Amino acid sequence: MRFDVVTLFPGLFDALLDFGISGRALDRGLFRFKAWNPRDFATDNYRTVDDRPYGGGPGMVMLAEPLDAAMDAIEAELQQDNIEAHVIYFTPRGRALDHAKVVELAKRPQLTLIAGRYEGVDERFLQRRVHEEISLGDFVLSGGEIPALAVMDAVIRQLPGSLNNAESALQESFVDGLLDAPCYTRPEVYRGETVPDVLMSGNHKAIERWRLQQRLKLTAKRRPDLLDKRGMSRAEKDLLDGKD
Numbered sequence: 001m002r003f004d005v006v007t008l009f010p011g012l013f014d015a016l017l018d019f020g021i022s023g024r025a026l027d028r029g030l031f032r033f034k035a036w037n038p039r040d041f042a043t044d045n046y047r048t049v050d051d052r053p054y055g056g057g058p059g060m061v062m063l064a065e066p067l068d069a070a071m072d073a074i075e076a077e078l079q080q081d082n083i084e085a086h087v088i089y090f091t092p093r094g095r096a097l098d099h100a101k102v103v104e105l106a107k108r109p110q111l112t113l114i115a116g117r118y119e120g121v122d123e124r125f126l127q128r129r130v131h132e133e134i135s136l137g138d139f140v141l142s143g144g145e146i147p148a149l150a151v152m153d154a155v156i157r158q159l160p161g162s163l164n165n166a167e168s169a170l171q172e173s174f175v176d177g178l179l180d181a182p183c184y185t186r187p188e189v190y191r192g193e194t195v196p197d198v199l200m201s202g203n204h205k206a207i208e209r210w211r212l213q214q215r216l217k218l219t220a221k222r223r224p225d226l227l228d229k230r231g232m233s234r235a236e237k238d239l240l241d242g243k244d
Helices: 010-017 020-027 064-080 099-106 123-129 145-158 204-222 224-230 234-240
Strands: 002-006 032-036 087-096 110-114 132-135
Touching: 002 064, 010 020, 010 032, 010 145, 020 145, 032 064, 064 110, 064 123, 087 145, 099 145, 110 145, 132 145, 204 224, 204 234
Parallel strands: 002 032, 002 110, 087 110, 087 132
Antiparallel strands: none
């Protein structure tokens, strides 16, 4: 897979590329990354990438021309590999990112991520070049780099070979519409609190049942909206109610 990120601050992505699961996945050749700075495509001596908004108001707006030039360069490079760009812009008006969208994006051969800054991007560029808009939630960030990092991290985890244990991706929160179960590790007793007996039993069927029950309880308590969307089987309802 290939990621192309249009950003004024390419150094921010070192935190993802140099460490952890994503760093190892890059070393294993599971994905490629290239940053494109709009300033490199500006045509004036000041490398200008923004200007005041028409109609007045605070802040600045990113110019369409440097962004268009950056996209032209990306598409020309992708054309050599017969890859078509899929362009995402991060904005509060976009679709909220969720697990289903992450899985969908992970199936694509390439993602172009537009990390906007200032008050936003000239709408004419967005209408011409962007395929979809994504939001991390109902709050405002200083730029699109953090959402781009979040999308990359989530997508990379879905790439085959990125996790040392492939089962990990199948047992995470949201995979089947539920939150994950509580986790415990050594020591068995910590500050007077013990690990639940079932996890020490070695009875894998009982452990699996306990974990599902905990996931149902936790989701019902913390994210009932997920259960409303997902629904439950009769057996799951009985398990949630504590029935055998």
